[in-house]
Amino acid sequence: MSKQLALVIDLNVCVGCHACVTSCKEWNTSGAAGFLSDDRPYGRDPTGTFFNRVQTFEVGEFPHTQTVHFPKSCLHCEDPPCVPVCPTGASYKRAEDGIVLVDYDKCIGCKYCSWACPYGARELDEHQKVMKKCTLCVDRIYDEHLPAAERKPACVMACPTSARLFGDVHDAESAVSRAIRDAGGYALMPEWGTHPANHYLPRRKTEITLHRDELERVDNPLKIDGKLPKPDVKAPSLDDSTTW
């Protein structure tokens, strides 16, 4: 099977710090593919093109509330619905590594691909007027000028909790495949058959179960200091009533 590069995002450790958001913006706005524009950067309702967002959801009701930080970018579907609808061929999925890309030179900005993406992963750059999305930092991951350890997407490099894993999900032995297997990785909106390459790892809960008998031990320090009550020596005992 051919390669399918993807991100695996571990919701179990994501603290919602937005490092992936701005490191992505920073890399890509200065990248070879051109800027990511920002409108009204210092005005009302500032808005700009970002490939990556971190969202926050609350699950459950107080006090049993989970706060889930949820990073979201293009999922690089195995069967990307955005690609076949593109009238110009600007949207394409690379055969060699499964990355879904947009050729900005061919894009006519018809937005049809964004309609065809159930995940809202695409953003029209309001000033280049072409559709943009996560490229998995294709301009980093094959750059032989970078040390091998750094040939990873900018968000993966940045993530302080290493909640973002990067690799080939078709390689059963890769770290990402193992993480998906071991931690129950799942895909978003499986109902559409898009087979996203990116996976998410769910929250896991570590609990301690204590039994009553674990609380007190023979070496309880209270005994050393004589604080556990000792019975009165004079109180009746077996010795008072029995002979052997």
Place this chain on the structure above:
Amino acid sequence: MPNPTVTQTAAADSSVRSEVKHTTCYMCACRCGIRVHLREGEVRYIDGNPEHPLNRGVICAKGASGIMKQYSPARLTRPLMRKPGSARGDNQFEEVSWDEAFNLLQERLARIRATDPKKFALFTGRDQMQALTGLFARQFGTPNYAAHGGFCSVNMAAGMIYTIGGSFWEFGGPDLERAKLFVMIGTAEDHHSNPLKIAISKFKRSGGRFISINPVRTGYSAIADEWVPIKPGTDGALLLALTHEIIHTGLYDREFLARYTNAGYLIDTDPTSESRGMPVRDASRHEEIPEYPRNMLWWNRLSEQPAPCHQPEADPYLLGQFTLADGTPVKPAFQLLLERVKDYTPEWAEGITGIPAATIRRLAHEMGVTARDQKIELPIAWTDSWGTEHEKITGNPVAFHAMRGLAAHSNGFQTIRALAILMSLLGTIDRPGGFRHKAPFPRGIPPLAKTPKGPEGVRPDTPLAGLALGWPGNPDDLFVDADNKPVRIDKAFSWEYPLSVHGLMHNVITNAWRGDPYRIDTLMIFMANMAWNSSMNTMEVRRMLNDRDKNGDGAGEYKIPFIVVCDAFQSEMTAFADLILPDTTYLERHDVMSMLDRPISEFEGPVDSVRVPVLPPTGACKPFQEVLIELAGRLKLPAFVNADGSRKYRDYPDFIVNYETEPGSGIGFLAGWRGKGGEKFMQGEPNPRQWEMYAKNNCVFQLKLPPSYQYMRNWNKGYHEWAQRTRLRRHADPIVIQIYSEVLQKFRMAAQGRGTSKRRPPAHLAKRVETYFDPLPFYYEPLEAQATDTHRYPLNAITQRPMAMYHSWDSQNAWLRQIHAHNYLFVNPAAARAQGIADDDWIWVESMWGKVRCMARYSEAVEPGTVWTWNAIGKAPGAWNLAPGANEAGLGFLLNHLISDELPRPAQARAQGAVPGRPLSNSDPVTGQAGWYDVRVRICKAGADEAEQSWPQVAAVGALPGMDRVRNTWLAFVAGKKK
């Protein structure tokens, strides 16, 4: 080109063309190592430095947005003077040259220094060079210097350092690599940033259990295995109940307490004794170090009689009561603790904290059993301070982390004492899996640094006779005059806040305005937005900054005559300046994270680091460091001039290399590559190539201590001898954990009119000092809540900064503000519905001090008795060069308008010892920590006819000369092609 197949080559080209420089981040207080990639002289990309010990290559949202800080339109680029005839706040400025600015400052400051140096006050905000700013103040001779610690987390520093000789964050932290249970209590969003994120992630992945105790579940708490919601300000009650349960089930580490704390010290309990409440001393034993006496007594369990403490062959009783040969009744300190927590039952705490008693018990059991049963043993031999050899280092894998949620309450000091004691009970101090120190910690309890002890320490044309900030060990160390009046403008180290070790920056403007204790002439503010989110009473501060004398000699003059603001950005504060000095960004200067200040040390040993400029200064910006060096030379401050009065240091880099704390001390700002050829560390002659060596080594110097010095450092003989040799510490004596605080007891005794201290508090403060200087931790409701009608104001209101802006100075950042452009008040739906408030409604939030209008956002992740919001998002219109219609100004709001810097007056505060006309600060009565998490509020729906705009609104601030007035309607950042 955008065709990615082509892109590959393009990227390759660009990386060939780009130049990479290493330096240290300053987007927050975390100080990670960064790599700045430049192309055609512009920043293209900033990423984490993989070689850096702190962040190991990762970077946060702020760090990755540094480009937008560098090219921010809010940058100040010229020195500016308020226009003659214009009023403060009018924002009318004209350019001046640096020469003019320096001449003016030199003339003014020289005059002050020659007459009364304390009339110059230097207060700094997010200052990462307190070693330099503090040195400048000290050399100038003014006691009026502090950074923002007083409203940040001095309770955390003082509560921990007075108990275990170290604290969290820069000073120490949880050893999550080995911990099995991690309890985070009262930690806002992102404190501290990347290192803790790295550690928590690893900890969780290795199966550790993470419990977060917090009124709000955001940030790190989000990924906790269990969230325990708690009412703000009640953490002390919880910690004491946990202590109760741990003691009563015998889940404490007896051996650790006996050997390494003062739990076994015998305390005089004779109610008639002059020295009641003090540890009994063996007067026959000679004291080598008077500051840290070691002649206390144990009641030896093995011989059933009193014995000198810490003898290897003895073992003290921790519980019981005994009678000394002279008939003095005594109890071990631990017995007193047990008696103290007797009534602090989980049931009692449930009523205060809102946490079910069963949960409190379970938490205590989890902590105790994990500590007891999952012991760590490292095969590392070490020797303790009393000469006992140990074959291994053991640890109890329960780690804690706490921050502002505990600190920013007026009961925070005692709460944090309770936390430090709980951690000690579990035997987790500087042991694997627990809390671990970072150099230069641990320090003696208290640290030796002291302020002058009276007004005679402040003399014209003379350096201050002590440090501006210190660690009082007894009432005689206070910085007050013969009438007990404070010498410092912020009343730090006075009887009102005796252990205010970080000063009280939040009091400065109010005190200077009121002339209580006195008026000042010049106030210099560096990087602190006192006219906005750095003040608790924003509107009042703005009024005070603008207030003029009505009558008398100086009628018509401002009550604070001259204000200098040094900052890289225009802000709400700059409008109130008389002189603005444009600072550089962090990418444009030299800087040091010094061992003399708060370095970035790791558990394994000391680490310090530097910044080196990767870009030239913008416009006429000048690093504040250079400003201080220049001023110090012009004012001929002794440490900065040669014997002949000529200037000693060319510039800041020269100063850093050549300055020694004392001539020939070999101790300077940087610990790495000292000695003539850079062959020494910690101590050594100045090395002219020190900067180069830092630059070559990722701008960081890390010393890894031998493993046997990495643990048990309070009592580690080898470590202490090393620390003494390298002059990290003066003494090599053990640092015994103060379960029972002798320092506090000395203050209490003074308040009771006894004890060996010469000083006694003034009558109106005696009760206050006696109450709060309890040598054992206790719980009391925060002072403001005590004085609030809590039926009228039933809710606690707290704030925190969002992770993407935590500790970040420039929150107008073009990228970060897209994430948070305005803020909501988060309300539990139950609490909101009770007031008829729907999600998204405009509401009023009202405290007894004021009110704000804002939008409500339902949240199930907040305890129903609490409302909260993101801090410092709301801005004045036009501030930070944002468009006047920016969301920050129109929709964003500050909770600060609801908070007071002073306690209610007069009736309620009088109980605390306030005198008419001299209100008490809304601060912890021990440390002066601003109690800005104490405010109580109520909420109601705003009227349908009211404007959908936050309230209050202030007058708009305009751009300043030298600032980019062009309002980009859109921005495309491409290095070398910035639009």
Place this chain on the structure above:
Amino acid sequence: MRPAFSVIFLTTLIGAGQGLFVALYSAEFGAWLSFWAMPSAQYFSLGCVLVLALLGAGLFASFFHLGRPERAWRSAAMWRNSWLSREVIVLPLFMAAVAAYGLAHHLRGAGDLTLTLGGAGVALALLLFVCTGMIYACLPFLQEWHTPLTVINYLLLGCASGFLLSTAWAAVQAPALLVTAAAWTAGVTLVALVMRGAALVRDASLRPKSTLQTAIGVKHPRIAQKAQGFMGGSFNTRDFFHGKSFAWLRLVKWGFLLLVFPLPLALLAGGAALASWPVLAAAFLLQYLGLLIERWFFFAQARHPQNLYYQAIS
């Protein structure tokens, strides 16, 4: 979805054009089958000009939808898989056929050539309806669109509108055809009403397949978004939300149902009875207005699953 006016105009204008062409050709075909007399050459040639005007206006409108209109030519590239690409190819082909058909009528009058050209034109018109409809119908997660009814309705509504215009046109150019045209128009319109109604009934019964639970993969009955990750909006919040209330949407629905069906039919009856082309033209304009609203509604009522991710800011 947020209705895109360029697309609303494109689809309604070319729909009317296609419908009109089908009507013109029906007139010729009927005459060829001797159902009625052959209308004048002008009826056809000028009619074709009318068709081309509608198609041209639609094409013009469509350019406003493109971020990079200068590259529009590229959009013919992917005819093998993109319905949009196919539409882009079929539309000019159809226009060419219309032009040829009109020209042939103008130059040589009705005959085998026009019959053949027209037949090809009708085939292209129908194909164009399919292409246009399939652009929407082929998107599975836009459940409101993902039905054959979408194609059928594009076809029927386009035809209804074109036939109505042809009736007015007949009143001007071929009075003999007026009643027949009116009858056909009424028939097509009523079928369109049934099918549009069927689509509305279907929409009302749709349950979104995607939920917050599947969107973020958390299995819990109660999930609420607190932050979408940005506050000042993004492409995702601008292009996929109509921002109107439910009540407004209902008003719009009844508005277009009224404007597209009963009102034009009433005017059609009146116009046909009075043989008044202005009344019939008014009927067409009224219905066209209704179709604009219908198309707006078509977009607005489609709930894009991506919207699950963009529900709240804070």
